[in-house]
Amino acid sequence: MKKIKVLFFAAILALSASVIAPNAFAEKKLYGMVVFLKGSEFFNWAYAGMADAAKLLNAEIETELRGPATWDASQEARAIEQLIAKGAAGIVVTAGDATTMNPAINKAVARGIPVVTFDSDAPKSNRTTFVGTVNYEAGKTAGKVMAEWLGGKGEVGVSTFPGPQHLVERIDGFKDGLKGTDVKVVAVANDEGKVAKAEGAITAMLQAHPEIDGIFAAHGNPGPGAVAAVANVGKTGEIEIMGFDFGGPVVEAVSKGQMRGTVGQNPYLMGFTAMMQAWAANQKTRVDGSHHLPCCINTGVKILTKKDMGPYLKPPAFVSGN
Amino acid sequence: METVSTLADQATVGKIIKNGLSKRPVQLMLLTLLISGILTMLTPNFLAQSNLKSVAMGMTYDLIVALGMTYVLIIGGLDLSVGSNIAITSVVTTLLLKNGVAIPIAILAGLATSMIVGGINGFFITKCKMNPFIVTLGTMSLARGAAMTLTSGYFVTSLPKGFLILGRGEISGIPFPVIFAIILVIVFSILLNRFAPLNRGFYVGAHPNNAELVGINVGRTIFTGFVICGLFSGIAAIFMCSRLAMGYAQFGLEMELRALAAAVIGGAGFSGGRGSVWGTFFGVLLLAIINNGFILMDASIYWQKVVNGTILIVAIATAVRNLNND
Numbered sequence: 001m002k003k004i005k006v007l008f009f010a011a012i013l014a015l016s017a018s019v020i021a022p023n024a025f026a027e028k029k030l031y032g033m034v035v036f037l038k039g040s041e042f043f044n045w046a047y048a049g050m051a052d053a054a055k056l057l058n059a060e061i062e063t064e065l066r067g068p069a070t071w072d073a074s075q076e077a078r079a080i081e082q083l084i085a086k087g088a089a090g091i092v093v094t095a096g097d098a099t100t101m102n103p104a105i106n107k108a109v110a111r112g113i114p115v116v117t118f119d120s121d122a123p124k125s126n127r128t129t130f131v132g133t134v135n136y137e138a139g140k141t142a143g144k145v146m147a148e149w150l151g152g153k154g155e156v157g158v159s160t161f162p163g164p165q166h167l168v169e170r171i172d173g174f175k176d177g178l179k180g181t182d183v184k185v186v187a188v189a190n191d192e193g194k195v196a197k198a199e200g201a202i203t204a205m206l207q208a209h210p211e212i213d214g215i216f217a218a219h220g221n222p223g224p225g226a227v228a229a230v231a232n233v234g235k236t237g238e239i240e241i242m243g244f245d246f247g248g249p250v251v252e253a254v255s256k257g258q259m260r261g262t263v264g265q266n267p268y269l270m271g272f273t274a275m276m277q278a279w280a281a282n283q284k285t286r287v288d289g290s291h292h293l294p295c296c297i298n299t300g301v302k303i304l305t306k307k308d309m310g311p312y313l314k315p316p317a318f319v320s321g322n
Numbered sequence: 323m324e325t326v327s328t329l330a331d332q333a334t335v336g337k338i339i340k341n342g343l344s345k346r347p348v349q350l351m352l353l354t355l356l357i358s359g360i361l362t363m364l365t366p367n368f369l370a371q372s373n374l375k376s377v378a379m380g381m382t383y384d385l386i387v388a389l390g391m392t393y394v395l396i397i398g399g400l401d402l403s404v405g406s407n408i409a410i411t412s413v414v415t416t417l418l419l420k421n422g423v424a425i426p427i428a429i430l431a432g433l434a435t436s437m438i439v440g441g442i443n444g445f446f447i448t449k450c451k452m453n454p455f456i457v458t459l460g461t462m463s464l465a466r467g468a469a470m471t472l473t474s475g476y477f478v479t480s481l482p483k484g485f486l487i488l489g490r491g492e493i494s495g496i497p498f499p500v501i502f503a504i505i506l507v508i509v510f511s512i513l514l515n516r517f518a519p520l521n522r523g524f525y526v527g528a529h530p531n532n533a534e535l536v537g538i539n540v541g542r543t544i545f546t547g548f549v550i551c552g553l554f555s556g557i558a559a560i561f562m563c564s565r566l567a568m569g570y571a572q573f574g575l576e577m578e579l580r581a582l583a584a585a586v587i588g589g590a591g592f593s594g595g596r597g598s599v600w601g602t603f604f605g606v607l608l609l610a611i612i613n614n615g616f617i618l619m620d621a622s623i624y625w626q627k628v629v630n631g632t633i634l635i636v637a638i639a640t641a642v643r644n645l646n647n648d
Contacts, residue, residue: 037475038470038475040475041474041475041476041477043475044474044475044476160623161623162623162624162626162627187617187620188623189617189623190613190616190617190623190626190627192576193575194572194575194576195566195568195570195572195573196383196562196566196573196574197380199376199379199380200376200377200379200380200610200613200614201380201613201617203372203373203375203376204373204376204377204614204617204618205617207367207370207372207373207376207618208365208367208617208618208619208620224566224567224568228565228566229376232372232375232376233372234372247477248476248477248478248479248568249477249479249566249567249568252479252480252567315476
């Protein structure tokens with residue numbers, strides 16, 4: 001009788017082990033990406049980079065994209081909480097604003113989950129590291145190239161909108177990039193951040209400053225509006241336009257030669273590097289205490305012109321997540 | 323003006339006139355002329371043809387949407403989904419075009435989409451007696467989300483050339499959308515004044531219970547109002563896609579705020595029964611000219627935002643004051 005009981009017990013043990021084991025041992029390590037605008041083209045590039053890095057590192061890594069479809073940092077904070085609850089091994093996040101998500105980020109880090117911010121930082125949180133464009137440097141690069149395009153002499157109008165700190169930094173950098181040349185910024189127009197408003201704002205700016213021979217569209221949206229505005233005042237081909245990022249309409253305008261070029265950030269590299277950093281933070285090294293992640297990694301920019309447009313005509317397909 | 327309802331009793335008419343709302347468009351016109359005059363003196367560029375053209379073009383989308391918003395306010399409603407409606411309509415239309423659907427069919431499908439969004443608003447507000455604010459806040463999020471999902475956030479580009487004529491074509495230097503918007507203002511103001519099914523919206527908005535008693539189908543009037551508002555957003559979306567040669571899930575952001583501001587500046591209120599097509603027209607024009615002036619004068623973009631916000635608050639405060647007076 002006792003034997004039977006033992007056997008029975010052993011059978012149950014074996015059975016439960018067989019049920020638990022596949023989950024326990026084959027469980028994939030989850031790395032989540034959290035964005036403030038899920039479905040944005042820019043973040044699709046970033047997530048593609050993250051997924052590729054994960055594939056390269058380990059087949060057992062699973063990635064997941066989370067975040068609201070409308071710009072909302074508080075929902076991002078909730079997405080981080082959910083990832084913590086799901087037992088994520090690492091979190092890669094772009095902060096919808098600089099402070100809202102700090103408690104959620106700190107909670108994850110306190111539980112030993114590395115949190116890598118990318119593109120938009122949360123500098124006052126305990127995040128592990130930041131990967132992204134140093135906007136001042138990006139602007140400076142743009143300024144230097146614009147000065148080259150204008151042959152070292154000319155007047156430039158900028159299209160931007162008030163609010164985001166990164167735009168302020170870009171434009172400061174742009175102005176510094178022009179230093180030492182005879183090119184200067186003579187006007188700043190408010191495009192309200194919108195595709196449909198840029199044309200009117202830039203046309204008005206060109207009216208007020210007929211001497212403008214270069215336009216710097218400081219973010220992703222006003223580029224095509226600048227093209228239309230230049231046409232409105234009958235100066236097509238006379239004004240050099242530099243855009244930002246490589247959204248579809250900007251790629252189209254650069255390909256057609258309507259814009260001279262655009263400042264290409266590298267969202268793919270941001271996602272790729274952020275994944276690598278989050279993973280690295282979880283690895284033991286041979287030497288104790290050797291493992292420090294850098295505070296910030298600059299993924300840099302490149303000024304893309306017509307000849308560079310090929311790969312951008314086919315952006316990565318949308319990858320769904322929860 | 324069109325605030326005078328054929329169905330309203332003498333007392334209502336008297337009250338409306340007393341409130342001076344019928345004079346609102348005239349006041350706004352004078353204010354617009356005054357500001358234009360100042361701008362002309364300060365900067366010669368204001369009257370340049372290309373500047374006037376860009377002001378007109380820039381205000382066209384806002385104007386068409388604000389007309390729909392005005393009517394919804396007249397019938398006692400509110401529509402926060404207008405901007406998201408533009409997004410979903412733009413995405414549906416351009417995705418169909420990109421997939422080779424004939425231009426007229428794609429446009430009709432887009433307009434149908436916008437009317438469905440309006441219809442959903444109207445249905446829940448009239449049949450389920452839900453608050454317009456809650457319902458349209460819901461569709462605002464739903465339509466934007468659907469547009470995002472359909473496009474994954476990508477711009478929809480490479481549209482057929484024939485489609486672009488709608489937004490980019492001109493007759494003696496005036497872009498098609500501007501011509502359309504002007505005709506729409508004239509026709510809509512006449513219809514709102516003379517055409518009974520539209521005109522009774524004033525009575526429905528001001529006194530829904532009385533309207534029911536005199537045999538007006540209040541539910542149908544409100545439902546139709548939301549469908550019309552949806553359609554106007556759809557029309558704005560088609561022009562936007564055509565002019566900018568793209569569809570985009572981020573089109574029309576904050577459009578509801580600008581449309582509301584313009585309608586309220588133009589004399590509409592949150593209590594229903596008030597509003598004027600010409601008032602809204604001058605409301606939109608005023609905002610457009612002020613913003614244009616800011617750029618022409620090289621004023622700081624930060625101040626521009628402050629001034630726009632102030633105008634919005636003052637306009638809404640006026641509307642709320644009118645509401646409390648009722």
